Amino acid sequence: MVDVVINKYLETQLALAKQKDLKSSKQNKVSDKSKKAALRISNRQHKFPKSNKDEITPRVVADINSEDDDEYLPTSDDEDSTEIHLPNLQTSSRQRQTIKKITDDGDSNLYKIRLTNWKSSINNIKSGLSEISYMSADIQYLLDGNKNVDEKHELQNGLNIPVYIWKQLYKYQRTGVKWLWELHQIQSGGLLGDEMGLGKTVQIIAFLAGLANTDCGGTWGGLGPSIIVAPATVVFQWVSHFHYWYPSLRVAALHQAGSFCGNHHKLIRELHDSHGILLVTYAGVVKYAKDLQARHWNYIILDEGHKIRNPDTQVSKHVKKFQTPHKLLITGSPMQNSLQELWSLFDFMRPGLLGTNNAFTEHFAIPITQGGYANSTQMQEATALEIAKALKNLITPYMLRRTKEEVQQYIHLPEKNEQVLFCALTQEQRDLYMGYLLSGTVRSILDRDSKVGDPLRARILVALSTLRKICNHPDIYLHEAHEDTEEIDEKSFGHWKRSGKMNVVHSLLKIWQKQGHRTLMFSQSRAMLCIIEQYLQNHDYKYLKMDGTVSVGQRQSLIKTFNDNTEYLVFLSTTRVGGLGVNLTGADRVIIYDPDWNPATDNQAKERAWRIGQEKNVTVYRLLSAGTIEEKIYQRQIFKNFLSNKILVDPNQRNVLTTSTLQGLFTLEELNCEGDTETASLFKHTKITVKKKSKEKDKSNLASTKKKIDAMKKLAKQISNKITTLSNNKDPRELYKKKRDALLNPPIEEEPHNKNTLNDKIVEEPFENVLSELDIINQHVKKDYEEKLLKDIMSTESNVETTDTITTNVADTQNKNDLDRNSCEAIETKLSMIKSTSISINKSRKRKLEITTDHCIENLVSVKKVKHKTEEKCEKSLNDDNYVLTKLFAKAGVKNALQHDVVVGLAEKEKRLRMQEEAMLKAKKAVRAIKFSSK
Structure with a gap:
């Protein structure tokens, strides 16, 4: 009879497994809608205009850039x-x-009006009047109770910076101004590469204000006419900063949004003659190149200088033709994609330092990049390490870079x-994604077929951008697939x-x-x-x-x-x-x-x-x-961060990523047996786990309560049997010793050996240990199977320990008082109460296990866990983001979450570097102290 039941059970499990396989195969099928959409888009992409072929020419597949x-x-x-x-x-x-324009000093009349308002506001404050029509840093300095606004702070070798500016700079910003002054004295260019948000603009303005108040000799004496090249969006931010920190300077924007009206030749001539600051966009450098290069300038400063990271662009070529003794470059990301970009930046501010582009690529860029992958040889790693050290030693004197972690003690930024x-992906996105992967465009790329007519690299780029559209929203992709005659439901x-x-x-x-x-x-x-x-x-x-x-x-x-x-x-x-x-x-x-x-x-x-x-x-x-192309993009970001940190931070870095293949870009990765994506499995140590109040936790609580109830029943039976034997015997002391030994060393009860049959054969394995085929499948598919198995084992061991503690507690109660039948009845009532609580847990699993204390068991102490104040504060700080993550994991379809800072690992590497530098300084001080003591 038993074997028939087992066979039926196995048949039902096999049928369920087949149904799951059918469902998964249905999900993997591509619908006709996505096939048609992919066919239309691939046909349009094959008819790519010839005029655009030259515009879309990425360097290599690994370095595809969305620009x-x-x-x-x-x-x-x-x-x-x-x-x-x-x-x-x-x-x-x-x-x-509700938006007003920020006006610059392009119009000379507006410039004069601004100066009169500024001077009158200063005079009003000095005379005690409250009428202020202009607000700047020096006026704020007077309002704070300071008197001498014209006082200067003199640096070494004579740079005079207004005190009201110097006192408002952070310590690291003052170091930056001193470094800029040192470069000025040796007529060398430099790269101010502080991390984004550390006030690079203020450091430049403070330095230029110091030059305006210092007689440095040379052609212009102090500050000569200067050009600042910046993106159009931040041009007027420069204007507002100059007006606030150093209002006496004339700052004009050579842009259509500026206040100047007329011929641009006149504006350039006026700014050059007045030793002012001319703000130009990167497009303006190309547009007005002849007029700007026809004059000599004291300084040319590139804000967001990584705009010239490609040496072959027109902007890079024009900027490097300016005749000026001083060139500064400001950027928070000196190296973004490749080492050739770093060469282009240094070729602007220190021409010849890194040689020619071909020599640098051959002897520096290629060896460092090859040694950076996880699958590189030991020789490639050793070569990359030594070359990276040599490159860092070359560029360090001409580059100043501080991160927020380094200057945190000064700026006190909040946590990030x-x-x-x-x-x-939604089911529709998944269907469209797979449909496009099976299209003719992707097939021609993987087969490297050139019959289509377009270059292979152009087709790769177009295909990747199409996949990105599907990942963002399917309608962006479907809108392109619609025919002109078809209507779209708005x-x-x-x-x-x-x-x-x-x-x-x-x-x-x-x-x-x-x-x-x-x-x-x-x-x-x-x-x-x-x-x-x-x-x-x-x-x-x-x-x-x-x-x-x-x-x-x-x-x-x-x-x-x-x-x-x-x-x-x-x-x-x-x-x-x-x-x-x-x-x-x-x-x-x-x-x-x-x-x-x-x-x-x-x-x-x-x-x-x-x-x-x-x-x-x-x-x-x-x-x-x-599982999509976006994961490949993120992995490429990690590698580029690694390459940048290897040059700028720590040459002794090792990467975990290998070189990517063309086939890998055009695949849809499935989650592994642990439920992780490809990137999450690579960086498991950064994975964020969210505690879920699941049903399994309630089941484990119920199982533990049942085990406790069974243990209490066994104890009650043992106690009742011992009480009957105690009343029949004459010597209670000997019986007490036997009873105590029995409780401490209970006899091992052997379970009866059951014979199980399977397919008309006797099987020694117990029925509980027999695995069905569905159980075997679930072992490979189930999420966190190994972890749950370990937890179950640990929970059973803890339950055994709790039963042991119960026995010892009952034994201790026996040492003090002889047990009678009334105590047994109390224990039985207690067992019934525990049963009722377990039933209540079954009905409402959200409630916690609560046992009423109408009947007290002697010598049982309840322990209450008290939270410290520090723990409560930490929980409050983490509560916000943890709450958001639990909601996202539960409802929004988030599969994994990684800690990005830990993935990049920059903070820890910088911390180790700072520790090494501090240790080296202490060692040098120790050597100096010994030498001084010997003298």
Whole structure:
């Protein structure tokens, strides 16, 4: 009879397993809709215009950069953005109603009016009047109770910096000014590479103000006419900073948004003659190259100097032709994609230091890159280490770089929690993704077929950008697949439930609005930004948006509006609009919707909130679609960070990533048996685990209570038997010894040997230990199987220990008083109460196990766990983000989460380096002390 039951059981389990296999095979099938869409798009992509072939030419597959991607190309800072032909989505222009332009000194009349207002405000303060029409750093210095605003602080070798500026600089910023003065004395260029948000602009202005107050000799004496080249978005931020810190300087913008009206030749001549500061955009350098290069300048300063990282662009070539003895370059990310970029920067400010481009590539770039992969040989690793050390020694004297961790003791920034969320694709996205992977475009790329006509690299780039559109939202992809005659439902277009990452955004904004947090949201794609804007309008979220449609003169005021007005919940922007100088400290939450091939692009987005002036803890979420091309992009970011840190921070680094293949880019990775994505399995030590109040925990609690009840029953029987024997015998002391020995060393009860039959054969294995085929399958599919198995073993051992403690407690009670039958009845009543509590747990699993104390058991002590105040504070600080993660894991389809800072590992490496440097300094001091003592 038993074997028939077992066979039926196994048959049912096999049928269930087959049903699961059928479901999974159905999920892997590609629908006809996605096949048709992929066919239409591949046909259009094969008809790629010849004029665009030259524009899309990435270097190699491993170094594909989104700058070459049409759809993901950032909005131009100097020209209006191209139109995106999407359905007529509603757009908001309310930000333009309350914004004022920041005026520069291009118009000489406006410059004179500003100077008179500034001087009159200073005179009013000195005479005790409260009328102030201008606010600057020196005026604030007088309002704080200081008297001598004209006092100067003299550095070594005679640089005179106004005291009101010097006293407001941090210690590391003063070090930066001294370093700039040393470079000026030897007429050398330099790279100020402080991490983003550490006040590089203020250091440059303080140094230029010092030059304006110092007679340095030479052609111009002090500060001569200077050019600052910056992205259009931060040009007027430079204007406002100059007007605040050093109002006497004339600062004009050579841009259509500036206040100057007339011929640009006149503005250049006036600024050059007045030894002023001329602000030019990178596009303006190319546009006005002949007029600018025709004159000699004292300084040329490149803000966000990584814009010339490609030596073959027109901007790089024109900038290097300027005739000036002093060249400075400012950037928070000196190296972003490759070592050739570092060569281009140094070729501008220190020509010849790193040789020619070909020699540098052959002897430095290639060996360091080859030795950086995890699958490199020992010889390649040793060569890369020594060459990296030599390169770092070459560039260190001409580059000053400080990170926020290094200067934390001065700036006291709040904490930053940066995490990477791997979001699950919706079924529609998965279907479309697989459909495109099976299309003719991807097949021609993998087969390296050149019959299509387009270059292979161009097709690779177009295919990758198409996959990224599917990951962002399926409608961006389907809109391209629609025929011109087909109509698109504008009401359902861009619905958030159809995108895995939009589901996460929906949950995050809903939670953060309740918690009172404000959010910055960045996306590479302008089309995706339109869909997010439509979502915010449909859910009545107040927001501001900054992209190419907002004029350059209004952008700084737009930022100020968001920082000052807390009604706005979200600030939308494309990732690159604004550069690194945009300060958005009004928000304390950042969402990077889609990753960029360049890690510095995503890093600059988070730095707009986590910088000097931020008072709240900042949380950054990078959203990635699990198993897709976005994971490959993130892995490439990690490798580029590693390569940069190997040169700039620590040459003794080892990487865990190997070289990527073309086949790997066009695959959809499945989760492994532990439920991890490919990247999460590579960086398991950074994985974030969220405690879930699951049903299994309640089941384990019920199982433990049942075991305790059984143990108590056995004890009650043993006690009752011993009481009967105690009444019959004459000598109670001997019986007491036997009873105590029996309790301490209970006899081992042998279980009866049952014969089990399977397929008409006798099996020695107990029925409980027989595994069905479904159990065997679940062992390979079940999440965290090994961990749960270990927990079950540990829980059984702890239950055995609890029963042992119960026996010892009962034995101790016997030592004091003879047990009678009344005590047995008390124990039985206690058992019945425990039974009732276990039933209540079964009915409502959310309630905790509570035992009423009507009947007390003697000599049992209840222990209460008390939380310390420090633990409570830590829990409160972690509560916010942990709560968000539990909600995301439960409802929003987040598969894994990694701690980004730990993945990159920069903080720990810098900490070790600082420890080594401090140890070396102590060793030098010790040697000096010995030498001094011997003298």
